[in-house]
Structure formats: C-alpha cells, structure tokens
Amino acid sequence: MMTPKQKVLACIRGEKLDEYVNQFEYVKLAFDPATLFAMGQVQKGGTWKNGWGVEMEFPENVPGMFPNTSPEFVVVDDVTNWKEKVHMPRTEFTDEEWAPTIAQVNAIDRDQYFVAPFIAPGIFEKLHYLMGMEDCMINFYDEPEAMHELIDYLVEYELKVAKEVIDHIHPDALFHHDDWGSQRSSFLSPEMFDEFLLPAYQKIYGYWKANGVELIIHHSDSYGANLVPSMIKMGIDIWQGCMYGNDIPNLIKTYGGQISFQGGIDNGKVDRGDWTKEYVEAETRKVISEVNSKNYFIPATVMGEPGSVFPGVYDFITDVIDAINRGGEVIVDENQEVTKPMTHFEK
Template identity: 55%
Template structure:
C-alpha cells in the first residue's frame, strides 16, 4: 500500500495510485507565525470577530458565514484612490525572531515527511489582496482605468510575498505550498484571461517559480469557475488546482490538461455543505462525482479551502464516502 504522499505523486504523474487521494490527507498543513501575526483570515479568527489585519484592512467574520470578509464602506476601505496607494499601503513585517517560530517548528517536526508533505498555508493571494485593500468593485475598475498604478501595487505585493516565501523556506523548509486566491464566481472568472495574463500571471510566475526552485509542490486554491485560466495556471507552475467546482466541466479538463495539471475538488460545498445535508445526499454526490471524473489526475475533495466544512459532520462524511468509492473505482 502506497503512503499518502506516494499515492498523491502517483495520481498527479499519471502513474499507478492504489486508491483516491482522500481530500487533504497527504497535505500536512501548517500556518506560520507571519500569517498568524497578520491575522484577518479564517484560521486566525472565530465567528463573530472583527479585527484590523496587519495590512490595515478591517475584517469581519459573521456568525454562520463560511469565512471572514473585508469591510469596504467609506469609513473602512483602505485604498480610496489607487493612484495614491503608496500613502496608505504599508507591508507588515515578515522577519520574526527565532522564538516566534518555535511552536511551528515543533509542528513541522511532528509531520512524517514520508507520509505527508509539510505544506505551508498562504492566504490571501494576489488578486484577493488587491480587492481586500480597495474593494472588489474598485479593484476591477482600476485594472481598466489605472493599469500603471495597479502594476506598481502588484509589483510591491509580489516582492513582499517573495520575502515571505524566503522566510518560510528558511524556517519551515516546506515540501508543498497551499496558496489561496479566488479567481472567479461559480460561472465565470472575475477578469478576462487576457487581463489575467497581463496583471496576475507575472506575479505568480515569480512567487511559484521561487518555490518550484526549492522543490515545492504547488497546490492553488480557487473555489470557482476558472476553466478559462487553466493555461495560465500551468504557465505559473501550479501542480494541483484545489477547489475546482463542478461548473468547470472537470472531465473535459482532465481529458485536455490532465498530464499537466491535477484537479482537486468537484464536491461543491454549496451543493452538499448545507443545513439540510444528510449522509445519503453526500454519498450520492460523491459517487456520481467520482464516476464522472475517474481516477486519473483527479483528487475528490470538497471545494472549501481547507479540511473542514461549514456544517459539522459534512467533511467527515465526504471523506468516508471517498474511501468507499476507492474500493469501487480501484
């Protein structure tokens, strides 16, 4: 029987996995102290919290919501004029003391690297940082109206993230990176492939290029439609697209791109992670999805960006059904 790590590698290489990679089982996710100090994310907040993160963005985590959101009313939005972003955007520090890394280093040491990838968890990503700073409406408009300023801001954020990446490699030496950045709605990308190629791809080619040079596997989370961005994902160096929704026509993507990219998802949280969920509904959805997507270059998983669910019990039920389908499909 292959280890969880070996089974994932066989899956993404088109080799001979002996079962499905079950959701996040092969990824030993670690949240570093840089991200913890910046705050304002799902794993650093609890429902009901409101806080200002390290970038100066006010974040709220409404009770009952799947995660936190930036506050963008006139009082709280940070970047009100993109041409003056340098006056208000101040990067949080990435260089911490050795003592601040102590607990994370213990967590890393406890992960069996023969069984799992030590995986750095990074969020939010480049596109999300932009709309956290200025609101998604203003960010989308700025791509058109102020491209020069947007390029400057993206370059600034990219250099900051590269500095962050180097600290992760220094203190954690991860085998993989799990990077969040949502690029679309359920049925379309937020920006065109051409605009994505101009603004977003160069940043990720630098960031993911650095991690790839260090030997890291790249897992990118975008729980959205992004089938029109897959060529760019491959160009960036992404190995696994996590969060791929069923609206992307996953079987078609596997057929076209499977040798270059693995698709992790297909089990849309919006369809199964609901108040009215039942084990029977989960079982039927997992079975249908696995049968449609097959066993090559596919990892069945909920589309949520972590090993959890909004409603208690859903994630565990999904994992149980994936195990059952492994016995059917392999």
C-alpha cells in the same frame, strides 16, 4: 501499500493507481507567524483589522473571513496614491515566535505527507481587500500603471514571507489561496489575467519551486476553466477548489499530465445545515462516477481547507471515498473526532 504522498504523486503523474486520493489526505498544512500576523486577531463571529489595515469580518456559518470595504473602512480610496496608504506587515519574527510552527512541522511524518505552508490571501484578494471589489475591477482598466506598481509591492511582500518560511521549515509543498472567479466566470478575462497576475505568480511560485518545493497547490473555489493554461504557466500542480461546473472530465482530457484538479464536490450543495448522509453520499458518488478518473483528479469538497462549515460533512465525505476505494459500503467510526471548521488563526 502506497503512502498518501506516493499516491498523490502517482495521481498527478498519470501512473497506475488502485484507489482515489482522498481529499487532503496527502498534505499537512503549517501556519507560519508572518501569515498569522498579516491576518490579524481572527475572531469567528467578530470583526478586527488585519495586518494591512483592512477591516475584516467572519460571521458564523460561512466558510471564511472577508473584508468590509465600506467607504469608512476602505484602505485605498485612490490607487494612484497607494504608496501613502499601503504598508507591508512585518515579515521577520523571533525564534520564540517561530517555535509553534517548527514544533507543528517536526511532528509531521514527511515520508507519509507533504508539508505545506498555508498562504492567504493571494495577490488578487489582497487587491480587492484594500480597495473593494468594484474599484479594484475598474482600476485594472483605468489605472493599470498604479495597479502594476501595487502588485509588484505585494509580490515583494510574498517573496519576503516565502524566504522566511523556507529558511525555517523547509516545506516540500505550498498551499496558496487566491479566488479568481465566481461560480459562473473568472473575474478577469484571460488576457487581463495574464497581463496583471500571471507574471506575479510566475515570480512567486517560481521562487518556491527554486527553493525545494515540489508541489504547488492553488486554491480557487470558483469557475476558472478559462484560466487553466495560465495556471500551468505559473507552475501550479494541483488546482484545489475546482468546482464541478468547470467540466472536470473535459479539463482532465485537455490538460491531464500538465495540471491536476482537486474538488468536484461543491460545498454549496453538500455543506449545509440540513445535510443528510444519504444526500451527501449520493452527490459524492455521482461526481466520482461522472469524472471517472483516478489520475489528475482528487475527489474533495471545494472549501479551501480540510474541514467544513457544518461539522461532520468533510469527515463523512472522506468515509464515502474510503468506501468507494474499498468497493464496499460506508463504514463510519461513530467515535471519530469530527473535523470542525478550521480555527488555526483564532487567538
């Protein structure tokens, strides 16, 4: 029997598989002190300032935290003066501060699973966290030179974090967040995306791959089909969060063998307060049946972690995929621990 690690490699290489890779079964996420420090004292249901000075909020019953960029909180009100406002969080930490991460990683069976640091937010998200989405989009047009300079500074930070993480835990995968679109379109045109973000990620992902990382998993739960050629150039192996509206069957037909797609089961449809097992099973089976490929496709919810907003949804979908792999009905262990929304960042 294949290990989860072997299964995902067979999936992305187009090798024979008897069953689907099941959601995040192949990877264990690690949470390093630099990322935690930059995120700040995360408070579910509360507000706080992150390591970049951004006012953050994390309401109940939402998938994740987001910035408050009201005028009184915005960090960068004029991107041409960003050097006066943007200050890199620290990237070096003591052995004592690294100890919990190292203990977490040492407990993982690397023969069974990939070990991946969780890096978030990404370059585009950092930009609009600092200045607000509207000004961010305008600045790409009106102040490209300043935006390039700021992006270079953010890349410098990411590379410093990468070095520290690699030196301490030697990961063989990377799980990196950066949402690049809405449900209907990418935020940037492919041409503008390639001008500003492609070079940044070629440096970032190129560094990780040059230092022992075999698998780059990038999260963007959005429309991004028009950006897939750029994702391939960046070195992304798995686009995690690929929503069904991206036409996954066509993506596999066009790009299979160059990149793989994890998702298809949109959280907006299944991860709800009124969810039922009947509906979630039907939606999961529908997506898997319509995509109909064990290669280059990992059926999963599109949320950027192994969990769900409403407890039980993620675990039940795992049970449904297990049943599909067995060719039988769903068998639910009523005593299993329900996966809660991720709380690794909560202090």
